[in-house]
Amino acid sequence: MSLDEATSTTHPHAGILPGKPAPFFLAPGGGEKSVVFDTLFTVLLTGDETNGQYDVFTCDGNAGQIIPAHVHLDTNEIFFITNGAVHVWMDDENGFKRDEVLTPGGFGYVPQGVIHAFRIESADSRILGVSTAGFGRFFHEMGKATDKPGIPAPDEFFAPSIEQMMSAGQAHGTIFRPDYSFLDD
Incomplete structure (x- = not known):
């Protein structure tokens, strides 16, 4: 289903994923x-396909x-x-504060409540992410x-407004920390 066809239903991505626990495939x-x-x-x-267990993106x-x-x-x-x-930065504000540049096969786990940030360091990078169910669509509300x-071309970039970021954060239990900078270390 194309995005145009999906837009005619509840949200722009409706119908792309099954929306229920059912076997399926996705093409590259x-x-x-x-x-x-x-x-x-x-x-x-999403949690819709995993009985509320996890999201993959x-x-x-x-x-x-x-x-x-x-x-x-x-x-x-x-x-x-x-x-x-x-590059992934984490600070649990209880003594664990580290950052690592992860390369293919590198893994990082960010538990709930840990301040974190990341920056893509090289061309053609890909992260496979897994999260608690319900979080994956945060990216849709932010974007x-x-x-x-594929990687967006410069004319396809999208900068959300502060209001859009805050709304997405509120809907998905995410607090942005403009008071905190990993780059000042």
Whole structure:
């Protein structure tokens, strides 16, 4: 189903995924896609398909800016790098404060309540993400729906307004921390 066909139902991505626990396949580049800043986020599974257990998504981009520091109140998140390099920062504010540049096969786990940020460090990078169910569609609320796979071209970049970011954050238990910078360390 194209994005245009899906738009005629409840949300721009309706009908791309089954919306219930059922076996299915996606072709390369398939899934619910949204551009957030200069990055493509593709939701492959949601809690609708996993009986409320987890979401799976990818994040594709080139070297860019750091994603703002933020905290997920109820979401655990996994970063697994399949291509390129991604710098991940974490601070649990209880003694664990580290950052790593992850390359293919590199893995990072961010439990709920941990301040974190990331920055894609090289061209053609991909993160495979897994999160607590219900979080994956945060990217859709933060971004602009697209049906085009691959890393967005500069004319496809989408910068959400502060209001859109705050609304997405509120809907998905995410608090942005403009008071916190990993780059000042």
